[in-house]
Amino acid sequence: MQFQLSDELIQNLEILIEEKNDAELLLLLEEVHPADIAEIITELDLDEATYIIKLLNSEKTAEALMELEEGVRERILDNLSSKEIAEELEEMDTDDAADIIAELSEERQQSVIAEIQDEEHADNIVELLRFDEDSAGGLMAKELVKVNENWSVTGCMAEMRAQAENVTRVHSIYVVDDKNKLKGRLSLKDLITAPSKANISDVYIPKVDYVNVHTPGDEVARIMQKYDLEAIPVVDEMGRLVGRITVDDIIDFIKDEADRDYQMAAGISEDVEADDSILKHTRARLPWLILALLGGFISVTVLGTFEGAMEQYGALFFFVPLIAAMAGNVGVQSSAIVLQGLANNTLRGSLMNRLVKEVGLSLLNGVVLAVMLTLGGTYLLGFDLIYGVTVGISLISVIVIASLIGTFVPIILDKQGIDPAMATGPFITTSNDIFGILIYFSIAKAILGF
Amino acid sequence: MQFQLSDELIQNLEILIEEKNDAELLLLLEEVHPADIAEIITELDLDEATYIIKLLNSEKTAEALMELEEGVRERILDNLSSKEIAEELEEMDTDDAADIIAELSEERQQSVIAEIQDEEHADNIVELLRFDEDSAGGLMAKELVKVNENWSVTGCMAEMRAQAENVTRVHSIYVVDDKNKLKGRLSLKDLITAPSKANISDVYIPKVDYVNVHTPGDEVARIMQKYDLEAIPVVDEMGRLVGRITVDDIIDFIKDEADRDYQMAAGISEDVEADDSILKHTRARLPWLILALLGGFISVTVLGTFEGAMEQYGALFFFVPLIAAMAGNVGVQSSAIVLQGLANNTLRGSLMNRLVKEVGLSLLNGVVLAVMLTLGGTYLLGFDLIYGVTVGISLISVIVIASLIGTFVPIILDKQGIDPAMATGPFITTSNDIFGILIYFSIAKAILGF
Known part of the structure; x- marks a missing residue:
């Protein structure tokens, strides 16, 4: 019973638009839900989309416009006159109308509002525009x-x-x-x-x-x-x-909040979609990469201080990305759990309990992985047993410290009133890389004595 | 106007429960919404919580029980008789009642259902239990x-x-x-x-x-x-x-789906909460860490093949974690964008367009970062210019390849009918670590000739 968008339907529509066969178009789209009209419009090119919007009655297209992605909607609205936009807005609830108007340029806003016939509707929209869009005033509709x-x-x-x-x-x-x-x-x-x-x-x-x-x-x-x-x-x-x-x-x-949290955890700081411009993507992504680069400078420096080990124990350096990766992964896991607990308000019990639990958990995981690493390093990769033991012991310490950083940095940020969602993704992996490498070489130095 | 949970209220309740002062307790909780009762119950110990559940009428506690986290609810239900649970279920809508019963042991289920007085209600619940909990049948209620x-x-x-x-x-x-x-x-x-x-x-x-x-x-x-x-x-x-x-x-x-996606991206494969047992956490987290460890073995091997460079160009090894981190971060960024596009059905246009765009974006980011790296490596960290240039050129290539892997692996998985959400977090960072290091040393070898 659900509507299915097909290439056939789109081709059919394109031919009818080309022929300007309005009667057939209206018949074909008569029973189609506005949300599905929006899907169709996204598949058409701009002129075809505008043709459909102008052809159908505003009651239907108003709802379809609301369902469109912002980028697509913007391009279509650019193709409509202020009067045509005003007609669409008349059919919308005040909250939706205000959201659409807010996307227009200052100048365009005024000319569109002036074209709205229903004065009370226009008044209501203007009132809603005054509120911050993420506040209850910005979210509410006047209709009740x-x-x-x-x-x-x-x-x-x-x-x-x-x-x-x-x-x-x-x-x-x-x-x-x-x-x-x-x-x-x-x-x-x-x-x-x-x-x-x-x-x-x-x-x-x-x-x-x-x-x-x-x-x-x-x-x-x-x-x-x-x-x-x-x-x-x-x-x-x-x-x-x-x-x-x-x-x-x-x-x-x-949904928007969940998308934002997900992007934040992936090191994307602005709300971007796959189809946004390269410039917008760069603005959202580059800052986190620069942070990671600066963190990288620190890890280069840390490794440089252990240069003395290279001659006798050069193989230690081969294990650096492994240790760094484990520290990063463990940190991201721990921080994700804590961040969800903070967001859903399910984080309870004392900090001491949490500390004991996190140490227990990471010791358990760390020992299992360290045994695998020692055996794998020695028998699979063929390094001397002393290397296997050294990286194994280091791995346990790195995992414990990484999980503590992943757990407590977000908690501390939250207590300081800073958004704890900062403390995941690139931030946690970068800092855990540095600490992981430092711990690894310090322990190796203690064991091997270089 | 909102209810605020305070330590004072909890202490007050604990004293009243201790004194078995039912009249005062009922008065205090009379106006409290069941969702808030659930919050209060979570703060009390098990015996106190059970006392409150038994004291209040089922109409209120039924809804409070629904709002509790599964773990807390399970412990409380263990403290109630089958008859007491049945009384709670009588007050619930059939879908909620079926969800609760599904959490009980097989044996307990039968004895609880037998205690439900309203036979039609019991029939309806039994009918709902037959459906998969993630299907429409498992989500629906009979009340309409x-x-x-x-x-x-x-x-x-x-x-x-x-x-x-x-x-x-x-x-x-x-x-x-x-x-x-x-x-x-x-x-x-x-x-x-x-x-x-x-x-x-x-x-x-x-x-x-x-x-x-x-x-x-x-x-x-x-x-x-x-x-x-x-x-x-x-x-x-x-x-x-x-x-x-x-x-x-x-x-x-x-919300549950969003939480699951977020956890998946962080390398957590089961739905876990901060308060779950260490064993459950290990089951959710260890498999991904083992994957990362096995990936680490490969990177150790890759680095081992470039051992010959160590004597003359040892400093190249200092930049390994930096290169690996950049590859991982870029890959996670790209895959997050694609995964959200797939989930929200907003990924449009041909693969070729996407390829051109992704290469353009990563070239832009790559060049900016490479210039910073070359300058920073040479003037800040004091390495020879040839190192700075080598790692800079490598970084551009690594970023381009990492972003292509992050973009196209999820798209290919999706086309194969495999859940593309697999292709992020530990999976992408691990594979990008390996490719990043391989590209880095191959380019360094070509430039420096070792």
């Missing part, structure tokens, strides 16, 4: 259903019918007083099961979760997830109901 | 509101009032025929705005997204995200309506 606590259930049903026309989905009905202050909520279910003679003030639920326009987006996401909310009302500084945030926006927010 | 297409709107409202009592949230009303086959849907909004004399068959929407009991969970998540659905009906092989999946379960699913 609210009733006055002094109304009757019957009167309320009538009013609801009118208001609900403008709201895509009714999650909760919010109850306000005469000053528009949020008093509580009411579900549609409560409303239809309430005696029709009752007053709203008799049946509403006075306990309602809400956030302030300035609440950060990740806090909103946390609250909505924790309490399984499908929508949350937003109040202003005076406690007046000014908007609501729905769960679909929060799903996008959660 | 459905109406027959032949009913009138008025009759429907009455029936709805009855059905809605058992359903926490009404997202959509599903319309079925006499054989329980899914025909379409109706929103509560449509129902209250429809003329009361109409028949359901006149007002329902025949277009409805649905999934089959066997649809994989990630496909369900993709559909619900793409079409912004808050609930989706599930049908069996005969097209009969058997359950529905709500968006809050899908949010949990998305």
Whole structure:
């Protein structure tokens, strides 16, 4: 039953666009969901995409535009007049419209807003543009259903019918007083099961979760997830109901956050997509590579101080990348566990317990790997046993230290109020490389005596 | 307005539990949300937690139990009798109850199910247990509101009032025929705005997204995200309506998937949390470390073949960890971008375009870094210029090759039907270490001639 994008469909559409066969195009796309229209548009070239957007009615294309990736959308909007963009915005919820407008140039914003016919809609959009995009104010939509606590259930049903026309989905009905202050909520279910003679003030639920326009987006996401909310009302500084945030926006927010964390761990500091420009990629990636290079300078220096070992124990240098790789991998593993624990708020117990556990875990792993390394180095690679034993003992120490660094650096950063997500990927691998090599050669020096 | 967990509250509760002051405890916890009760329980010791669970009514504790982490829940359930667990399950939706039962031992499952008083509820739970937990059947709940297409709107409202009592949230009303086959849907909004004399068959929407009991969970998540659905009906092989999946379960699913991807990238192959046992951590982490160790053996061997360079150009070996680190970091960056592109279905364009772009990007980054390395190596670290030039030229080649490996290995795996997420973290860093060192010394050999 699901829509499937096929090369055949795209070719078919391209021919119809070429022929300007509007009737056939409309027929073909009539039953297609806007989210699927967005997928189709991404496959077409810019002129074809613009042709489709102009051909279909705004109700459908408005939603399709929202589903597009920012880069594709930007190019299409560049091809539309301010009036055409305004028509699309009229069909969107205020939060989506504000997000789109925010992507336009300052100048374009004004001319588009001036073209919006529905003045209240335009007002609402302008209001939303004032908030930081990652705050509750920036995430909320103005569309919601609210009733006055002094109304009757019957009167309320009538009013609801009118208001609900403008709201895509009714999650909760919010109850306000005469000053528009949020008093509580009411579900549609409560409303239809309430005696029709009752007053709203008799049946509403006075306990309602809400956030302030300035609440950060990740806090909103946390609250909505924790309490399984499908929508949350937003109040202003005076406690007046000014908007609501729905769960679909929060799903996008959660996905974006997860993508960002993943990229951060891979040493990518800006939100980039595969199709972004080389310059944007360089800006996101180069800083971390420079950090790794500077760390590399330190490891070169450290190795240089052990130059004296080269003549008699040159083979020690062959094991350097192995030791560095193990230190890096162990550090990344430990930091990933701690970072997820911090993010999901599941990190409990004292630091001492964590220390004992991490040392136990890394000793266990370290001994297994050291035995493999000693045996492998001696019998597989054919080095003298003394090398195998030396690198084996070093490996245990390196793994223990690397796992402690991976565990405690993020915890310490977090306690200092610094984003602990910094402490993974390139940062942890680079510092663990340096410490790993230093420990390795210090132990080798102690054992072999050079 | 948000609940804040404080040490003071926990201490207070511990004293009251010690004193068995049930009246005061009930008063203190009366207004606390079940999700917050779960947080409190996690902070208490096992006996205290069990005391609270037994004290509060099942309606509240059932939801709190659902919010607990699996490990904590397991210990508490071990402390409860089968009858007590059954009482909790009676209060849960069928999907949650089935999830909890699935965590119990085979033997315990039977005795708990036998204690469930509501036979239909027990039947439903047993039915859900048959499905794979990551399939639509395993994710769905039996609770839903459905109406027959032949009913009138008025009759429907009455029936709805009855059905809605058992359903926490009404997202959509599903319309079925006499054989329980899914025909379409109706929103509560449509129902209250429809003329009361109409028949359901006149007002329902025949277009409805649905999934089959066997649809994989990630496909369900993709559909619900793409079409912004808050609930989706599930049908069996005969097209009969058997359950529905709500968006809050899908949010949990998305979060779990993101966590898993993040851990995979960090070289952790099982879903582990910071508080899991050392043995579980070892099982998740050791295999990747062994892989890295075996890769390390190869790099030792590669370095060994260039032993001849040591006498005259020993300093080349000092740059090995720097080169390996750059290769690893570049590879992880490239693979992260590609993996996200694959996961979000945003990777478009031909392989040739991608090749040209990746080479351009890595050449740009490579040249910048190589210049820094040559200058830094010569003037900062004091090596001969020939070293600086050699490692600089090598670095450019290493970065280009590493970024190509990072980009194309996941794409090739994906085309072969293998999970491309394998191709990041330890796997990419290990293989790039080896290739990086090989390229570095080959180029050095060509330039310096040893």
